[in-house]
Amino acid sequence: MSVVRRFAPGLIVIVVAASISGAIFMLKPEPESTALKILPRTIRSVVAETSDIQLYVETQGTVATKQVIDLTPQVAGEIIYVSESFVAGGRFEKDEIILKIEPRDFELAVTIAEARVAESRQRVMQEDAEADLAKSEWEELGTGEASDLTLRKPQREGALAALKSAQASLLQAELDLQRTVIRAPFSGLLTEKTVDLGQFLNRGAKLGKFYSTEILELRLPLTNRDIAQFDLSGLLTGNKQYNVRLTGTFSNKQSTWRARLVRSEGVIDVNSRILYVVAELRGDELYSIEDRTPITIGQFVSAEIEGRALKDVVVLPRESLRQGNQVLVVDPDNKLRTKMVDVLETNSQYIVVASGVENGDIVNLSQLGISVDGLLVETTNLPNIMAGSASRNNASLIGENDND
Numbered sequence: 001m002s003v004v005r006r007f008a009p010g011l012i013v014i015v016v017a018a019s020i021s022g023a024i025f026m027l028k029p030e031p032e033s034t035a036l037k038i039l040p041r042t043i044r045s046v047v048a049e050t051s052d053i054q055l056y057v058e059t060q061g062t063v064a065t066k067q068v069i070d071l072t073p074q075v076a077g078e079i080i081y082v083s084e085s086f087v088a089g090g091r092f093e094k095d096e097i098i099l100k101i102e103p104r105d106f107e108l109a110v111t112i113a114e115a116r117v118a119e120s121r122q123r124v125m126q127e128d129a130e131a132d133l134a135k136s137e138w139e140e141l142g143t144g145e146a147s148d149l150t151l152r153k154p155q156r157e158g159a160l161a162a163l164k165s166a167q168a169s170l171l172q173a174e175l176d177l178q179r180t181v182i183r184a185p186f187s188g189l190l191t192e193k194t195v196d197l198g199q200f201l202n203r204g205a206k207l208g209k210f211y212s213t214e215i216l217e218l219r220l221p222l223t224n225r226d227i228a229q230f231d232l233s234g235l236l237t238g239n240k241q242y243n244v245r246l247t248g249t250f251s252n253k254q255s256t257w258r259a260r261l262v263r264s265e266g267v268i269d270v271n272s273r274i275l276y277v278v279a280e281l282r283g284d285e286l287y288s289i290e291d292r293t294p295i296t297i298g299q300f301v302s303a304e305i306e307g308r309a310l311k312d313v314v315v316l317p318r319e320s321l322r323q324g325n326q327v328l329v330v331d332p333d334n335k336l337r338t339k340m341v342d343v344l345e346t347n348s349q350y351i352v353v354a355s356g357v358e359n360g361d362i363v364n365l366s367q368l369g370i371s372v373d374g375l376l377v378e379t380t381n382l383p384n385i386m387a388g389s390a391s392r393n394n395a396s397l398i399g400e401n402d403n404d
Helices: 002-026 104-141 153-178 232-237
Strands: 045-047 050-065 068-071 077-082 097-101 181-183 188-193 208-212 215-222 242-250 253-268 275-282 300-317 326-330 336-340 342-346 350-355 362-364 396-398
Touching: 104 153, 215 253, 215 300, 232 253, 242 275, 253 300, 275 300
Parallel strands: none
Antiparallel strands: 045 362, 045 396, 050 215, 050 300, 068 208, 077 097, 097 181, 188 208, 215 275, 242 253, 242 300, 253 275, 300 350, 326 336, 326 362, 342 350
């Protein structure tokens, strides 16, 4: 009994405390229940629109002339005249006189050749007369068939041969006399001169270097991917031409020229895997579209070559493409879904999609995580920022803010 009395007060306290705690727990108010709300993520996006586009390939090159020759004389002699334009940088029109060589020796050669022609012609006339006389005498005195020697046919043939030789010598002398005047073979630019007035020239001596300004060319490199935008067989045969737009800066002013892609060099470089094609300028193409600024030999320019025309394709900004040729499309529930696309062309600004995206699809542009399928998103309308791009497309963008 003494033990029970000792612990009884403690047990009473414990029982009372437990009863009070149970009553408080049972009588506490129920918490209000709230539904879980998922907030959408704002993304940048583009509305896909099918359109017909013209592809362009961007490359660059240096302007060069189609013809470069060393001016050389075809006769020897002393230079007695040089044009005022016969300096480095001098320009000449076709057939304009560049310099003259002393002609008197050649004039004498023409006179001698003319005399030989006259002498040979007289001999032919004499042989004709003697042949007629021989024929008449044989008809009066001879019997049977007269031989060719009797009728002087070999003598006449020899006289005719001598006449032809003399005439050929005269033509050669006249040609050499004409060659004492050296003319520009085509309209061009003299970039180097190696002789001057009073100097004696030998046949074939170098007078200077002459560049044509009538036709200019550019060697433009194309990668294997660039080549896919053209009719390669047409380029290789030269039967297919493409328009080229050239842009360059000269005198701190940017100018634009039109050119034509006329041929391929036909061989792919084994080291760089580059195929060079050639663009050509002539006539009015040598002058800029804006103010007729002439394009200059040696000038470095950017080139935009007209490639294939594509129909019913979708042009999207480059940032819409994810790894593995995938894009993210917003479904009717405003959730992102991954789609595989067939990419025909891509560069740093845009991609051209043949299939995988339908007209009117909203395509994501924002940088998101790897696992984003099913992500709830919202978009905001934006102006068409793809208008006027290099792809010549009409795709429009929507969505500006990105809560990455």
